[in-house]
Amino acid sequence: MFSALFFGIVNGPLSTLVSLEILNLGGNAIDVAYAITSANVVLIPASMFWGIIADRYHLRNIIILGFSLSTLFLSLMYFTYSIPLLTLSYSIFTFFSVAYSTPMNLLVMETSEKSKWAYNFSRLSMLSSIGSLIGLILSTLLVAIIRIFQVYLFLTIFGIMALGSSVLYTPKTIIGIERTSMLHHKESFLTRLKMIPLIFLHFPSVHSFKMFKLSRLLRKPINYLPLLYLAIFIFYISSGLFNTVYPVSLYQGNLSKSEVLGIITEGMLAQIVTFHFTGKLLEKIDEREAASKALLLRGGSYIILGIVTLFPSLLLGAGAIFYPLAAGLAFSTYYSASNTLIFKAVGGRRQGTTLGVYSTLVGIAMFIGSLLSGYISHYYGFITDFIIAGTLLFISSYIFRYIEEG
Structure with missing residues (x-):
């Protein structure tokens, strides 16, 4: 190991x-x-x-x-x-x-x-x-x-x-x-x-995506799995929008390479520490509620970090505070909660098809988020990119609160 x-x-x-x-x-x-x-x-x-x-x-x-x-x-x-x-x-x-x-x-x-x-x-x-x-x-x-x-x-x-x-x-x-x-x-x-x-386990067919038909998305509780996937899809678009260019925003804001890596390191440290506490947290509250609250914290941190890009003197301090919240506490809580929900969903359905659809959506979301981040931040500024990323997480948070397990 x-x-x-x-x-x-x-x-x-x-x-x-x-x-x-x-x-x-x-x-x-x-x-x-x-x-x-x-x-x-x-x-x-x-x-x-x-x-x-x-x-x-x-x-x-x-x-x-x-x-x-x-x-x-x-x-x-x-x-x-x-x-x-x-x-x-x-x-x-x-x-x-x-x-x-x-x-x-x-x-x-x-x-x-x-x-x-x-x-x-x-x-x-x-x-x-x-x-x-x-x-x-x-x-x-x-x-x-x-x-x-x-x-x-x-x-x-x-x-x-x-x-x-x-x-x-x-x-x-x-x-x-x-x-x-x-x-x-x-x-x-x-x-x-x-x-x-x-x-x-195998690549899904076009028919595997019929779960996202509008008629099914609007009906509880059969809309549970497609809405769960949709919330996670939005999360990965948001993460791609933010994570791809966040180091760029710091470096172009006149932080040194060591300071940029220092902030990323602090986020990883916070993530490692908080992963140990998420298990106990999920024993006390429902996974959907935990994911929803974590996304609100992560989304709010993204928006604050976006606003701070207008004030370069605040980049280091704000990054040291809000990036660990987003990448540490919020991420570890969300990740543990959402993956537990996926584990439960996969266990009760066709595993190959279910995971194939999930992985395809995650892959597409990562592609969309990371690609768009460069263009949005280059032409409209990092603040626009980060606010969009944060807003998407608010939408994902609402979906987690809305869904009902069938």
Whole structure:
């Protein structure tokens, strides 16, 4: 499992580093949006491809292959001095970086007793998150003394460590457990979605989307699942609008690279800490209520951070306060609540079709949000982009309050 820690160090700060490097190379918010959108688009075929591979080949070999090739393309980013090449390298890295997520979850189920699954999945998730935090802290310190493309080379060391630990300590297993096994255990399901919010057992057909017909959306309680998906769809559009260009807004507001990464690091720290308390919170209140309140907090934080872009002197202080609220407390509460609702929904319906529709919608939403963010912020300002993102979360919050489980 320590390979997940090492690879988290690589993966955690990379999107922010790529965004900042694009700006250093003379790019703007649109160029950053293209890079992040490209990586988001790659997630769809990558999650499908590596999922199929996990059903057919040895899990250990897939993990080793994923770490090997992603580390290779990370090292090649050291030699990229143009925005198109950096975007391409980052997209290819993303494709191979998701290879380990499904096999790692299945490996936990194959190599440990069922009574220990909850503990081991919690440990896997925690190690990955701590790795991301360490990577962000190291990057925050390193960008103050070396160039970003040199940081890629430093992170490559941890990619090699992830590869080495996977070769030495990942056990050999038979091809036994299929991906559907992850859907029957809550901890496995939530851990897998936390790594990548896309799960394709098979690609859905056009008929699978009939649940979104207007006649069904207006009728309770059969509108529960489509409205739940719609609320999550809106969330991912909003997140794409905000997260894609938030580091850009800070850097173009005259914050240093270390200050930008410092704010992102603080958000990750808040997220790790608050994830520990969300379980107890969800024991006291309904998941829909928890998700709704979390979205109000996240949406309000987005709007405040948007307004603050008009006052550059306040960017650092406001970011240190409201970004951890949005990325920490609000996100962890929403994510735990919404994914629990998805887990319950998948358990009672056709799993392949249900998850296929869900993952397709999430993928489309990530694409739309990240792509539009560049154009909106470039032509109409970050304040417009962030206010739209916050307003969308208010709409999503209302839907969570409206839906009734059937």
